[in-house]
Amino acid sequence: MKKSIVILLAFCIFTGNPVNAQVDKLLNKTAKSVTNEVKVQPEQGSKTAKQEPEPKCACDQPELIFELGGNLKLMYSEITINIKDDGSILIKDKVSGAYYIVKDGLTQGPIKTGDPRLTGFDNVEGTDATKPATPWANNEYISKSGEKYLIKFAGKNYGPYAEIKEFKVTKSRDKFAAIVTENVAISEADGKKMEEAIKNAKTDQERMDLSMKYAQEMQQKMVQGGGPMSMLPKLVTNIPGVTYDPLKNVGGTLNSNIKYDDILFSTYDKVIDLSNKVLLTLKSDAAGAKDLFVNSANTKYAFYNYGTLTFSDGTVMSELFNLRLIKFKGQVYLAYMYYSPKRNAIMQCKIPF
Numbered sequence: 001m002k003k004s005i006v007i008l009l010a011f012c013i014f015t016g017n018p019v020n021a022q023v024d025k026l027l028n029k030t031a032k033s034v035t036n037e038v039k040v041q042p043e044q045g046s047k048t049a050k051q052e053p054e055p056k057c058a059c060d061q062p063e064l065i066f067e068l069g070g071n072l073k074l075m076y077s078e079i080t081i082n083i084k085d086d087g088s089i090l091i092k093d094k095v096s097g098a099y100y101i102v103k104d105g106l107t108q109g110p111i112k113t114g115d116p117r118l119t120g121f122d123n124v125e126g127t128d129a130t131k132p133a134t135p136w137a138n139n140e141y142i143s144k145s146g147e148k149y150l151i152k153f154a155g156k157n158y159g160p161y162a163e164i165k166e167f168k169v170t171k172s173r174d175k176f177a178a179i180v181t182e183n184v185a186i187s188e189a190d191g192k193k194m195e196e197a198i199k200n201a202k203t204d205q206e207r208m209d210l211s212m213k214y215a216q217e218m219q220q221k222m223v224q225g226g227g228p229m230s231m232l233p234k235l236v237t238n239i240p241g242v243t244y245d246p247l248k249n250v251g252g253t254l255n256s257n258i259k260y261d262d263i264l265f266s267t268y269d270k271v272i273d274l275s276n277k278v279l280l281t282l283k284s285d286a287a288g289a290k291d292l293f294v295n296s297a298n299t300k301y302a303f304y305n306y307g308t309l310t311f312s313d314g315t316v317m318s319e320l321f322n323l324r325l326i327k328f329k330g331q332v333y334l335a336y337m338y339y340s341p342k343r344n345a346i347m348q349c350k351i352p353f
Helices: 002-015 018-051 188-199 204-224
Strands: 063-067 079-083 089-093 099-103 106-111 142-145 148-153 156-161 163-169 176-181 234-237 253-255 264-266 270-272 278-281 291-294 301-305 308-311 316-318 321-328 331-340 345-352
Touching: 063 089, 079 321, 148 163, 148 176, 156 176, 156 234, 163 253, 176 253, 188 204, 291 321
Parallel strands: none
Antiparallel strands: 063 345, 079 089, 089 099, 099 106, 142 148, 148 156, 163 176, 176 234, 253 264, 264 270, 270 278, 291 301, 301 308, 308 316, 321 331, 331 345
16 A cells, blocks of 8 residues: 555656645545554544543542553452551452552552451451451450450550450540440350250250259359449440440440541431430431441531432432541541543542531
8 A cells, every 4th residue: 555655656746736636635545544444443442431421429639549450450340449447448359359459559469368468458258367266356455364355555454354345446546435344144165165065965954954053153153243234235435524325325336437536326317426415316318327427517427328428418429439537638528439431540539528
């Protein structure tokens, strides 16, 4: 094709203008043909990408979290994402089963299941490193003290306790709250021992005698351990002015994610602080929401369900995920992520909250 163009140009020089129009026409046609051959696939791919609009939750100046193209070469529909308290982002490729960790713009990976670097991330299937052998085994503030647990926080010891049912720490790591039980009538180890002994009893009378024996032992432990009241759950915290009683508010759970740098109790339809003050009563559509957020002034809340964020004032945002409260330059924000088809990347936006 190039050879024919050169011959026509040479002919044009010797014969003058009449051929120029024909040459121009042929050159344009040839150039267009060559361009289509080279670019047809990228143009079609680009057109397809542009046809998919940015989600409505996209903001004017989003922050780039990570790109799916480049070295990663991941598909948005084939990944899961979760975040650790320190801001590290874990990406799992559902196709290969490999993990990637993104923090401060740097990416580690691919990482295989069982790698210690996966410790601390939620929902890492089959990773022994993330599954403690005993309750609270990976908690930096809780240690074993004989058969009980001891809480060590800010240079002070709390306990020991037979059970720690809940334990929460604020983002600033200066406050904690826990639901504990000082004593139990029977430990887990003793329970297994008793169950095995009764199971192996040869006669009904032997089983009856063992049951009576263990009942007496439990009664003795109750008396020695401080009586029945020591076996009831109670709140332990270093936060002053706390009056919340978990026995009087059955169904409430400790939560350090609802409000930035604070620990609150959330019930099915209320948010309560540790001084037993009801901060907010939830509307019916927010009752029981898995992810709930309260603003710093305690005047507004938002809840998240299946990709949709709904505010108490009726505002609704969709196609977003991984919501969390963060602090940036002294201002608290409700941050969320979304997928950008335009950039083939995960982006983050922040709402003052």
